[in-house]
Amino acid sequence: xxxxxxxxxxxxxxxxxxxxxxxxxxxxxxxxxxxxxxxxxxxxxxxxxxxxxxxxxxxxxxxxxxxxxxxxxxxxxxxxxxxxxxxxxxxxxxxxxxxxxxxxxxxxxxxxxxxxxx
Amino acid sequence: xxxxxxxxxxxxxxxxxxxxxxxxxxxxxxxxxxxxxxxxxxxxxxxxxxxxxxxxxxxxxxxxxxxxxxxxxxxxxxxxxxxxxxxxxxxxxxxxxxxxxxxxxxxxxxx
Numbered sequence: 001x002x003x004x005x006x007x008x009x010x011x012x013x014x015x016x017x018x019x020x021x022x023x024x025x026x027x028x029x030x031x032x033x034x035x036x037x038x039x040x041x042x043x044x045x046x047x048x049x050x051x052x053x054x055x056x057x058x059x060x061x062x063x064x065x066x067x068x069x070x071x072x073x074x075x076x077x078x079x080x081x082x083x084x085x086x087x088x089x090x091x092x093x094x095x096x097x098x099x100x101x102x103x104x105x106x107x108x109x110x111x112x113x114x115x116x117x118x
Numbered sequence: 119x120x121x122x123x124x125x126x127x128x129x130x131x132x133x134x135x136x137x138x139x140x141x142x143x144x145x146x147x148x149x150x151x152x153x154x155x156x157x158x159x160x161x162x163x164x165x166x167x168x169x170x171x172x173x174x175x176x177x178x179x180x181x182x183x184x185x186x187x188x189x190x191x192x193x194x195x196x197x198x199x200x201x202x203x204x205x206x207x208x209x210x211x212x213x214x215x216x217x218x219x220x221x222x223x224x225x226x227x228x229x
Contacts (some may be wrong), residue, residue: 004160006160008131008213031161031214032214034216041224042221042222043206043219043220044206044219045222046216046219047215049214051157055152056138089204093160093161095160095161101212101216102211102213102214102215103148103149103210103211103212103213103214103216103217104148104149104166104168104212104214105161106151106166107151107163107216107217108151109160109161109162109163110160110162111159111160112159112160113156114158
């Protein structure tokens with residue numbers, strides 16, 4: 001199978017803290033990784049696309065200085081929420097896609113990180 | 119503009135009933151993927167359909183890709199409480215682009 005591990009699964013911290021979320025593809029090399037945000041009872045909202053070794057591509061309205069993405073290897077991408085505030089509280093999910101094959105390759109998802117900023 | 123219109127948005131049925139979820143678009147997709155997500159977890163891939171007119175079966179679930187590759191459906195036969203969850207369709211637009219997700223169908227199967 002294709003396993004994606006996301007860590008931590010839950011974070012509760014004070015306003016102003018920076019939080020790092022890791023996403024690892026455990027048994028395949030992920031040329032491309034994606035970061036999503038999901039609000040309660042809604043679908044996934046794409047935040048950014050991350051390609052190994054290059055800068056992430058952010059969706060319109062997503063602050064790149066607020067949500068720092070690093071994809072340093074073919075098996076690891078990280079999302080850092082800098083100076084988090086209560087409005088950043090959400091469910092963040094990463095996914096990884098095997099390469100090559102492009103968008104027809106399935107995206108495999110981590111189990112998400114529930115971020116709560118007090 | 120939502121590229122993929124998924125319907126119904128919510129569905130509550132009794133155990134044993136059949137149901138169909140629809141995913142429609144005016145755009146052509148190179149493939150379409152269906153996912154199921156349970157609360158507090160990430161989506162899990164159910165199937166990928168690639169060829170226009172393709173039908174795939176996964177136990178009681180039947181997936182169909184439209185001939186023109188603009189729409190897809192998921193049919194569940196004899197639904198069970200374990201089928202409860204959020205069903206998401208996602209279309210691939212080719213190249214290295216991200217998937218386009220529908221808004222999801224929240225299914226509740228009552229015993």
